Amino acid sequence: MHIAIIGNGISGITAARYLRKLSDHKITVISAETDHFFSRTALMYIYMGHMRFEDTKPYEDWFWTKNRIDLKRAYVSKVDTANKTLQFSEGDDLKYDKLIIACGSTPNKFGWPGQDLDKVHGMYSYQDLEAMEKHSEGLKKAVIVGGGLIGIEMAEMFHSRHIPVTFLVRENSFWNGVMPPEESQMINREILANGIDLQLETELKEIIDDGNGAAKAAVTSKGETIECGFVGLTAGVSPNIKFLADSGIEMTRGIMVNEFLETNVPDVYAIGDCANARNPLPGRRPIEAIWYTGRMMGETVAYNICGKKIAYDPGIWFNSAKFFDIEYQVYGTVSARPAENHTSLYWEHSDGNKSIRIVFDKENNQIIGFNLMGVRYRHEVCEKWLKDKVNVEDVLQNLGMANFDPEFFEEYESDVIALYNKQAGKNLSLKKRRGLNAVLSFLGRGK
Amino acid sequence: MTVLQKIGIGLFLIGICVFTAVLGLDSYKLDPSAINISNEYHQAAFMEAAKSTTLFEQEYPSSANFMTALKTTFKQAQNSLAGQTIPDGVGEWDYKLGDWKFKEYFKDDIFKNASFGTVNDNPIMWWLLSVGLAMLGGLFYIIPKFSDRPGIKSNGIFHSPMERGLTWKWRAALLGIVIPGILLYGFFYSYDWFWPVVTTAFVSLIIALVMYYQGSKDNNPQRSAGPDFTGWLGIVTGIYMVTFYVFLYWAPHYITGWATMFDPFSYALNGGPASKWFVYGMLYTIIIIVMGVRMFAKYRHNKYQLVRTGSVIFFQTAFAFLIPQIMSLLEQPLLSKDFKNIWPLDYEFFFSYNLDKLIEGGGLGIFMLVWGIVLIVIAVPVITYFYGKRWYCSWVCGCGGLAETLGDPYRQLSDKSLRAWKYERWIIHGVLTFAVVMTVMTLYTYFSGNNEVLGMNTEKVRSWYSFLIGAGFAGVVGTGFYPLMGNRVWCRFGCPLSAYLGLIQRYKSRFRITTNGGQCISCGNCSTHCEMGIDVRSYAQKGQDIVRASCVGCGVCSAVCPRGVLRLENGSGDIAERTDPIRAIHITEDQIKLLS
Ligand SMILES: Cc1cc2nc3c(=O)[nH]c(=O)nc-3n(C[C@H](O)[C@H](O)[C@H](O)COP(=O)(O)OP(=O)(O)OC[C@H]3O[C@@H](n4cnc5c(N)ncnc54)[C@H](O)[C@@H]3O)c2cc1C
Numbered sequence A: 001m002h003i004a005i006i007g008n009g010i011s012g013i014t015a016a017r018y019l020r021k022l023s024d025h026k027i028t029v030i031s032a033e034t035d036h037f038f039s040r041t042a043l044m045y046i047y048m049g050h051m052r053f054e055d056t057k058p059y060e061d062w063f064w065t066k067n068r069i070d071l072k073r074a075y076v077s078k079v080d081t082a083n084k085t086l087q088f089s090e091g092d093d094l095k096y097d098k099l100i101i102a103c104g105s106t107p108n109k110f111g112w113p114g115q116d117l118d119k120v121h122g123m124y125s126y127q128d129l130e131a132m133e134k135h136s137e138g139l140k141k142a143v144i145v146g147g148g149l150i151g152i153e154m155a156e157m158f159h160s161r162h163i164p165v166t167f168l169v170r171e172n173s174f175w176n177g178v179m180p181p182e183e184s185q186m187i188n189r190e191i192l193a194n195g196i197d198l199q200l201e202t203e204l205k206e207i208i209d210d211g212n213g214a215a216k217a218a219v220t221s222k223g224e225t226i227e228c229g230f231v232g233l234t235a236g237v238s239p240n241i242k243f244l245a246d247s248g249i250e251m252t253r254g255i256m257v258n259e260f261l262e263t264n265v266p267d268v269y270a271i272g273d274c275a276n277a278r279n280p281l282p283g284r285r286p287i288e289a290i291w292y293t294g295r296m297m298g299e300t301v302a303y304n305i306c307g308k309k310i311a312y313d314p315g316i317w318f319n320s321a322k323f324f325d326i327e328y329q330v331y332g333t334v335s336a337r338p339a340e341n342h343t344s345l346y347w348e349h350s351d352g353n354k355s356i357r358i359v360f361d362k363e364n365n366q367i368i369g370f371n372l373m374g375v376r377y378r379h380e381v382c383e384k385w386l387k388d389k390v391n392v393e394d395v396l397q398n399l400g401m402a403n404f405d406p407e408f409f410e411e412y413e414s415d416v417i418a419l420y421n422k423q424a425g426k427n428l429s430l431k432k433r434r435g436l437n438a439v440l441s442f443l444g445r446g447k
Numbered sequence B: 001m002t003v004l005q006k007i008g009i010g011l012f013l014i015g016i017c018v019f020t021a022v023l024g025l026d027s028y029k030l031d032p033s034a035i036n037i038s039n040e041y042h043q044a045a046f047m048e049a050a051k052s053t054t055l056f057e058q059e060y061p062s063s064a065n066f067m068t069a070l071k072t073t074f075k076q077a078q079n080s081l082a083g084q085t086i087p088d089g090v091g092e093w094d095y096k097l098g099d100w101k102f103k104e105y106f107k108d109d110i111f112k113n114a115s116f117g118t119v120n121d122n123p124i125m126w127w128l129l130s131v132g133l134a135m136l137g138g139l140f141y142i143i144p145k146f147s148d149r150p151g152i153k154s155n156g157i158f159h160s161p162m163e164r165g166l167t168w169k170w171r172a173a174l175l176g177i178v179i180p181g182i183l184l185y186g187f188f189y190s191y192d193w194f195w196p197v198v199t200t201a202f203v204s205l206i207i208a209l210v211m212y213y214q215g216s217k218d219n220n221p222q223r224s225a226g227p228d229f230t231g232w233l234g235i236v237t238g239i240y241m242v243t244f245y246v247f248l249y250w251a252p253h254y255i256t257g258w259a260t261m262f263d264p265f266s267y268a269l270n271g272g273p274a275s276k277w278f279v280y281g282m283l284y285t286i287i288i289i290v291m292g293v294r295m296f297a298k299y300r301h302n303k304y305q306l307v308r309t310g311s312v313i314f315f316q317t318a319f320a321f322l323i324p325q326i327m328s329l330l331e332q333p334l335l336s337k338d339f340k341n342i343w344p345l346d347y348e349f350f351f352s353y354n355l356d357k358l359i360e361g362g363g364l365g366i367f368m369l370v371w372g373i374v375l376i377v378i379a380v381p382v383i384t385y386f387y388g389k390r391w392y393c394s395w396v397c398g399c400g401g402l403a404e405t406l407g408d409p410y411r412q413l414s415d416k417s418l419r420a421w422k423y424e425r426w427i428i429h430g431v432l433t434f435a436v437v438m439t440v441m442t443l444y445t446y447f448s449g450n451n452e453v454l455g456m457n458t459e460k461v462r463s464w465y466s467f468l469i470g471a472g473f474a475g476v477v478g479t480g481f482y483p484l485m486g487n488r489v490w491c492r493f494g495c496p497l498s499a500y501l502g503l504i505q506r507y508k509s510r511f512r513i514t515t516n517g518g519q520c521i522s523c524g525n526c527s528t529h530c531e532m533g534i535d536v537r538s539y540a541q542k543g544q545d546i547v548r549a550s551c552v553g554c555g556v557c558s559a560v561c562p563r564g565v566l567r568l569e570n571g572s573g574d575i576a577e578r579t580d581p582i583r584a585i586h587i588t589e590d591q592i593k594l595l596s
């Protein structure tokens, strides 16, 4: 059987790796972007000079031949599902028996005047990185539009080269659609402290042409015209599925898939950023454009293709990011607009750069989520508590087990408990401090 | 860059230039009383020859001129003895003057004592103008970094001509010059072809094993071995450092100007004149302190790094440098030793001269002997069991201390390829084997008095080890190659103690680097910044804990990980299954059975 995979991102590559582990089928991975899989999440570090492109490749180049995964660098211009054939922009084609579409996303453009000018770019692909690199030479000012995770990364990138940045954010506080207000404000402070000109409640109106087809200034919704040599469009991403327009594959915003990641066309699957769940699991969005879900879908689809049917189940939500120097981790449900029955214990360090938020059900005290800023928590411990819906007071007394900060770092768990005691009028104390042995027995490891 | 930093670079460069120039400032004039050759025939012949070459009358403007005159005189003495009949009852080479005697009779202190001029007259001034300025410049460059916001500061390292490393062709060329160069020199050095040839055979064998037997030949291109740019400043620095070590070990006659400059410090600390080892030890300590300050600035958000850096500074300054000096001042030669140096890194520990010295040294000597053995057989396994090999390699050891301070800007240059890992295992365990065999042979000779084992002269094995591993590998390549192949070349490929600690860490230790569930985004920061060339990411993205013999526990992977994935920790609960790849596998066999 020949399995073709469109896209060599984390989803497509994980699928290919698991297919190889589970089977002996012929596998071809097609991508128009780069010859080999690289880590998209590390694009910023290449620009900032922390790594070379080479270093962002999780596998050495010989890995693919050794594991008999064929790579093809080409753009799929059309998928002919009737004849099970891919057509490439160069004119050649490729037959498949099963097809996995893992074509990822593309930056959103909302029809702004001037959005297709030169020196206007999103930050998604390797080519976008090359464009940023090219336009950075002698760049005096960059304007970034859209306050999400990619926008703040772009701001950090320019900042690393001392290029002044104006950052236009539609919301009245950074990422406050996702983050509770305190954390969101902490990020605002961090952005400002790094010397970024953060303009909240400001949108892009248009980008002005310099007369040669390149951007020369951005006009904001507040009427300000900002001269700049680069405009970054980072107002979110959406599935990159235009090339599938008349393939017969059912699509809405993304490619519609069932719980087995199957599309409406037999033998065609979709995974990763481009997959749109028909029936999202409770509490989950239909499209989750993040690294981890792509990886889990890749694994799931491989099992399904190899005849071991299993429904996609990403488990308890988790994610992480970094806002300049503040690391962020989340486990479980932490919402900017919490449900009625949710309440949270929010502790913030006096330096204003670290916080721990523990969300729980105020009716039955069950644990619901953890939101960490500048503090690292242990995934498996939090996950187990969340799965078992443990009482928040149990969690608090054992909170040290969750701490994942390096040795010698200060531990704040007692402060968190003290805060809880104060707010709830209780008298709990910390039973377990940071350390591995307690965790091992809690997780039932080593028995 | 701030103005202060620019001034700092300027001062540093002036300091380095003066430091180099100091070697050419003084002149040399030899006093006849300095020649005290114990062999009467050689002494007489040399003094005779010196008359005709007017060796004692002339002033030589440079060490090179002086060396030429000394050699001419030596040659003349050699010839005159060779032309005469050997008196009865005198051995041939007790009478004739062999080439190898030159090294024995004319040590670098002859040069130091013969020198005169401004450096001799104003040692402190020249010290301040060279080492002092370079130190000050370094600090000026480093101090402003404290005003940056705390956090990972790796911006631009791969844009910097100093830190971005070499193309593989450059790396191959430099290795291709230095390694055969050392072997070739070893041939002249030991006046023997046997060991250089054996070594060459072993090197070829390892290359063949890795490339053909282990199939690495097709693993091309290697990751991180072939960047597209070349850091010219790194190459210049590497060449300077390689040259420094070559002179330090094998041509110390030309660098006695430095010892002269360091004399006042040596007299103050140990009461005697400065040897080249005093110069090296003091420079080493200063560098660890100054570059340690840089570590404090760079990692000041990370307490693990601060404590660890403090520790290497302390152990270098106190244990490796000050205590031995002070013990010599107190006339305690037995205690004038680096207490934390452990065999087989301290490969001379079981040499007969050392054993004799300790055994004859009474109670103190026996204490030192027992202490050394306790370190080897108890401290290493026990502490490594509890904390991993990091307790030594990145907290205590001097080589590690230099790597973690001076070497930190180059940590990203280690080769992460699978091929490099294969080389690493053959070479480092090869050196460990060599160290053990050499020591066993030495001990055999010590106890039996017989200095032949399997037809090999144990004395020659020992001196080849000192030459090849002690000087060539640990110094010239191990440190000189920081800007070329990363800061742990010695610790990763060569150090036999590191190999020993590593075996314990791999098979019986509570230590590991825990991976935080599924949080890894495969970005590669951890692997890139691993000085030991461990592909940390390959474990982290699988959700597997990292248990590797080579890991020195520097903690930088954990520091640079943008997603909080890695934690160095110790736990005894699961020693047997530390290495299981169990966690980020999303689907388990059980789940499939349930559904299908
Ligand atoms: C800058 C940046 C930072 C990020 N950071 C994080 C993070 O910290 N954490 C996190 O969870 N997520 C992060 N993400 C999101 C994450 O990277 C994506 O969710 C993930 O890469 C999606 O993987 P994928 O395999 O589905 O698609 P992609 O990685 O987009 O791969 C799709 C590939 O298919 C190719 N392709 C598409 N169409 C065709 C065609 N017709 N023919 C041929 N090839 C085609 C594309 O060129 C691309 O190479 C980040 C994204 C970006 C851009």
Ligand code: SF4
Pocket (backbone or CB within 6 Å): B519, B520, B521, B522, B523, B524, B525, B526, B527, B536, B537, B540, B541, B560, B561, B562, B563, B564, B565, B566
């Ligand atoms: S630095 Fe962290 S996130 Fe990046 S590859 Fe390493 S473990 Fe994964």
